[in-house]
Amino acid sequence: MTDVDVTVILPTYNRVHKLNEALQSVCAQTYDGYVEIIVVDDCSLDNTVSFIQQNYPDVRLLSLSTNVGHGAARNHGIRVARGQYIAFLDSDDLWRPDYLRVQISSLQRQPDHGMALSGVEVRWNGQSEFDSQTPDVDRYLSPMHQTLLIGRHFLRSGPSALLLCRRVFDEVGLFEERHRVGGDIDLYLRCLGAGFTTAFTELPLVIKNEGSADQLTNPRNLRLRERSVMSRVDGFYARYGAAMRDQIPPIHRIHATNQLGFAQAYFNNNYFFHGLRSCLLAALNGYPIRALSSATEQITRRLSRRWTILFASRP
Numbered sequence: 001m002t003d004v005d006v007t008v009i010l011p012t013y014n015r016v017h018k019l020n021e022a023l024q025s026v027c028a029q030t031y032d033g034y035v036e037i038i039v040v041d042d043c044s045l046d047n048t049v050s051f052i053q054q055n056y057p058d059v060r061l062l063s064l065s066t067n068v069g070h071g072a073a074r075n076h077g078i079r080v081a082r083g084q085y086i087a088f089l090d091s092d093d094l095w096r097p098d099y100l101r102v103q104i105s106s107l108q109r110q111p112d113h114g115m116a117l118s119g120v121e122v123r124w125n126g127q128s129e130f131d132s133q134t135p136d137v138d139r140y141l142s143p144m145h146q147t148l149l150i151g152r153h154f155l156r157s158g159p160s161a162l163l164l165c166r167r168v169f170d171e172v173g174l175f176e177e178r179h180r181v182g183g184d185i186d187l188y189l190r191c192l193g194a195g196f197t198t199a200f201t202e203l204p205l206v207i208k209n210e211g212s213a214d215q216l217t218n219p220r221n222l223r224l225r226e227r228s229v230m231s232r233v234d235g236f237y238a239r240y241g242a243a244m245r246d247q248i249p250p251i252h253r254i255h256a257t258n259q260l261g262f263a264q265a266y267f268n269n270n271y272f273f274h275g276l277r278s279c280l281l282a283a284l285n286g287y288p289i290r291a292l293s294s295a296t297e298q299i300t301r302r303l304s305r306r307w308t309i310l311f312a313s314r315p
Contacts, residue, residue: 005033006100006163007083011073012091013042016051022091023056031100036060038077043067071175071183074159078174084166088159094207095160103163106199114168114196115188118205120157125211131156132202142247144192147185148236148254150229150261159184161206168196179228181221186232193240222269226262226278233258256285260294267298 008026012019019039026037040062041048052061062076074088085104089095103116119132133154135143140152147153155162162184172190175183237251248254259282266275276295283291 003034004036004082004084006031006085006087006104007036007038007077007081008087008089008100009038009040009074009077009081010089010091011040011042011070011077012044012048013067013070013073014044014046014048015091016044016046016048018092019048019051020055022089022094023059025094025096026089028097029095029100030097031104033100033104035100036081036083038062038081040064040073040077042069042073069177069180071180072177074183075174075177078169081166085163086166086169087163090158090160092209093157093160094209096205096207098203099205100163102201102203102205106201107163107165110199112197113199114165115191116163116199116201117155118157118161118201119203120161120206120208121204122156122208122210124209130204132200133157133161134200134202141249142192142244143198144189144236144240144244145248147189147192148233148248148258150225150258151265153185155185155188157206157208159187160208162188164191172196176232179224179231181225182228182232186228186235189232189236190239193236193244222262222265222271223274229258229262230255252285256282256287256291259285260287260290263291263294267294272298272302 010022010026023037023039026035029035037058038060039052039056041052041064043064043066049061049063052059062080064073064076078086085107087100087103099118103118106116107113117133119130122129122131133156135146135154140146147155168191172187172194176186233251233254241248241251259278263275263278263282266272266278275298279291279295
């Protein structure tokens, strides 16, 4: 078939308990075009395959024989997708019924844009907040500058709120497969570097569920995230840095800022020596005073706690 309007790619791994709700949110879309749904099972150990076969016979199921990670799983779906638009939904996220209709209409009204990004409702521990997912043009030189910084990029939803024209992948390539975290940020950065612009819709059309122990954003994956971020920054500057000098700071400033961010994250999660290492790297990249201040504060707190425990234990 060649008349597919949009392909929805849903990678999943051992989340059959959440998969039905995610798929129901896709099936409930008000968009009246032809939608192709591809579920990529990343070698799950639960009954994901039989669940799809029994309950969603019209869904195209790709069952992988080895676990490859979200990025590579999405790439398997992209390679066989037939839609002129490509949308992604993580198996623990949900779409509101108007998601596809609003996103595709936004791109059709602005055909020079290659991507559409909606707002998101983030839920965790019974709480929720709304994020418009738009760049801060007053604080940063460009959307690229903001996206290069950890904890400050505006793509909080992951790929679940990002819809792309098929032609984008033909130019910038597929998801990065070497690192299993941050592939959506890496892809978005490459799209910006290649000159593709974004049609923003601030409506919270996506529900992002956070806090699960199996998510790559879990604090236990901090070292993995650090390696991924540094690799992403290096790759972006190697490919686009020379042409983007007026839109992004020098690479050493980005590295220094990110290392300070990781230092704080390490300290907050009691990875003390990793935090000191990140402070050292931030100092070597040009922020010695800020790095020294951060390290000194943490050392002082650590010593203070030890002294408090010591004196409290005395008779």
